[in-house]
Amino acid sequence: MHWATALLFLVLIVTGACLYVPQLVGLVGRRNLITQIHLYAGLALPLPLIGCLSGSWGRALRDDIRRLNRWSGDDRRWFSAVLHRQPFGHLRRGKFNAGQKLFAAFTLGVMGVMLMTGCVMRWFYLWPLSWRSGATFVHDLVAYLLVVGVLAHVGLALTHPQALRSMFTGRVTRAWAKRHAGAWLDEVELPDAGGVDAPR
């Protein structure tokens, strides 16, 4: 689901750039075709998420969503530690760190806002002209924020090889989990542990 969604985002960013950046417009042109691709990729964006929620991965996905949604005091302290370059090994961390939780929420928010503003832009004749301008402004602005977010996300992935590998294999080593996600390890191994995250 992660990779299907990531691919759709990539298509959206590339086609979006070809609709927006004058140098790319001059190079690629074909506004109608690029617009159609951008539109269908955008409408398809929530489908991997919705599909997986109801499929055989649904249970695991819902558990992860629950983990991503809930922040503990330690999550806030993690942020503060990272920002002030202090050690955070003593903090209890679950399967996802607070940065990942924030990025997941941000991505879901981006999907919602871009779908909403994109629909105002596509079915423009339903809305007043000033709403079209407002929607375009928000769409452009959030696109920039998304690109920054994606660059940070990819940069962090490339500098954390074990985590990156786990996105392909679905597994981490026990040693990694003990070091980076102690509370999650407890939750998986100790049946009575309440832990930071919801039990599976």
Added chain:
Amino acid sequence: MSQGDPRQPTPVGRPVGRRVVLAMLGLGAAGVVAGAPVAHGVGDVLDSLSAGTESDFAGLLPGGDYFQLYTVADGFPAPPPDYRIAVNGLVDRPLSLSVADLEAMPATALVKPFQCVTGWRVPAVHWEGVGLGHLLDEAAVQKGAKALLFKSFDGVYTESLTLAQARLPDVIVAYKMLGAPITRDHGGPVRLYVAPMYGYKSIKWLSEISVVDKVHPGYWEVRGYAVNAWVGRSNSDVGAPIS
């Protein structure tokens, strides 16, 4: 919900994720409804930031009243060598005009906005060209003529106007824009400028004006946009600024 039940765990921690998503959706919706004046205001800030610099970075950032460049063929086309604009069809005197020929005719200068149907608008653009009505007089339109069909040397785009629309005083065949010959990315050397209508009527990279007996809906019109694209009175507009 009990601590011991693995399927209904007690949630621990605050649902910050949900709050972030809802906050973004709320801000997004507010931006749609109330964002237009912010977008224009941002434009003023961007103008003052980029004043005195040669770069176009202000136009790349969100907001502001800047041109966006669209093309439906692949890229911005170059004019053929020996570029001429043909005026043909139901006329007594077909014309083949070079840019120099147009410049020798009585010039019309306008300072008017360029309004795109998608919402962006550049408020005061200086245009110079020949009134379309003057060209029609030169060519001597025949009885039975009802409309004009415009073609572009990009090989794809077309547009149309009725004869009455074509004879409006602020419809020109333009060769200068913003005080200089129209650049290639803005549709040069020659394009149409139809001031009272949305920008898609102002066909770029103009190659041919044919006088015909009925309106032929143009490129975007066959894709759902209005044929009579009056700003503020078409494409389901409410409250569009009319120059």
